[in-house]
């Protein structure tokens with residue numbers, strides 16, 4: 001079974017085979033994790049994203065899906081871009097958020113990645129409540145069959161770290 005670890009910090013500093021980006025469907029950059037990855041990873045990542053838009057993903061990457069590019073200058077081999085759902089009070093979009101984790105691990109398996117660093121997808125600009133986002137993240141990773149050996153959740157602040165730690169200890 002995959003080993004789940006937690007660290008507090010900036011995901012762009014993580015040494016891992018693959019780092020997951022909380023992207024938006026344009027794949028052309030944004031704020032939060034996305035902005036930090038492109039800033040620190042350099043222009044090669046954006047170039048690879050542009051190539052994806054020009055080929056397989058002409059209208060962007062759909063929510064819940066994942067695709068890999070180079071990690072540029074990041075201390076990782078690949079960036080796996082996934083598009084989380086925007087939180088909605090009216091509609092339950094949990095299946096899409098779970099799909100982000102599952103699809104990212106599927107892409108990681110295709111690449112042969114053994115260590116994968118994830119941010120708390122959708123819990124920033126997209127407004128997902130941290131405790132529910134943490135529950136879905138951990139439940140989904142635990143339930144997914146994968147050759148990945150370590151999934152490392154990289155939590156930006158202390159509150160997010162503690163929320164994930166509580167989720168990890170329960171169930």
Ligand code: ADP
Pocket residue numbers: 009010011012022023031032033034036084119120121122123124125126127128154155156157160
């Ligand atoms: P989304 O648009 O999917 O909500 P964000 O990037 O806005 O994505 O935020 C996702 C989570 O990542 C939030 O909890 C945010 O605090 C956190 N975050 C923002 N920047 C970083 C970073 N450099 N490293 C790790 N986590 C980050």
